[in-house]
Amino acid sequence: MSNKLDPRIKRTLHVISDALISLMEEKGFDHITVRDITSRAEINRATFYLHYQDKYDLLDKFVDEMIHEFTAAFQLPPGFEINDFIKDSDTPPDSFIRQFEHIADHAKFYKVMLGANGLPGFSRRMEHVIRESLYHRTLIAQPHDNQVLMPRELVVRYVTSAHLGLIMYWLENNMPYTPIYMATQLIRLHVLGPTHLMKSNT
Template sequence: MSNKKVNLDLRVKRTLHLIRDAFLSLMDKKGFDHITVRDITECAEINRATFYLHYQDKHDLLQKIVDEMMHEFLTAFQLPPNFDATGFIKDTNTPPDSFIRQFEHIVAHSQFYRVMLGSNGLPGLSHRMENIIRDSLYQRSIIAQPNDSQVTMPRDIIVRYVTSAHLGIIMYWLENDMQYSPKYMATQLIRLHEHGSTYFVKGHT
């Protein structure tokens, strides 16, 4: 690849970052309905022609940002090919790599999640995240125990409960400035998946 091509790619990436950072900043302050393309270009310090080279309008920008983030969120949580269920949980002090990756992804894109899940954010985002988590956990439950007759209650109920807890922990972490590391959060999450409400029992070890 020529130096000219590399420099062009870097300039495009820098421009896209400027646009997206400006957009998220404005979303946080004003909400989507009150943002204009002019607001975005002025905040990013680019001209309108540059914006329209990459996006049709602010709706296209929003969709592309969200779709990209949700694809990365899904990828981070996916199981590897030929997954072996016996290696999923070694012990409750060793969370699955996919749990850690999911928290690391959120750290890397914390501005996006804080804004989009905030008061001026995107109302449907948490639902999309919930669907991704639920589908992944359902797949894991099938791998762990494919026989429904061996499950203590309807699988859908268990998965829905665990999904709500999983997303709730992510939301708590964001709301509290991500004060714990991704590995720490992944460890607490797998403990809750394994033991649930027994952690409320005094003297539990």
């Protein structure tokens, strides 16, 4: 939601989106009506139709907004260099931390959207955002395909799956760790790899 919106309108849009997610969690999007949403949000139908054409318009706008914020959280700063990304295996990049913080701030949305009553294809949209960003980072690390040890796309697909997998695990288990902890484990997987991390320190 735009920060330029009147605070009262922002509150209205917030209660509408909260009502949508709550209802989706209970019975799935297909079984929800506009009347259900307005009743749960405690607003009249005229107020709903001031902002949305129907429940599909609401869902599309809400999902687009969250994907935009998810993308922005993962965005690289201007003048980014690979040394800014990987300082060491225990220092996660700010973009990793921001992304987990964003998900924590909107945990119910992501849990519902990625769950059984969520939106088909939503995980693919998240995957696309992650994959595009990681692909860009590999180009910064090594722009020449003939200098990499394996096809770039295989590397990007592997780390994308790991990245999204950690996010989904975290949500499925009610976020038992902090965003910084999760971002740190993610960068350790990037730098050290799963086989190395399974080795005993003793």
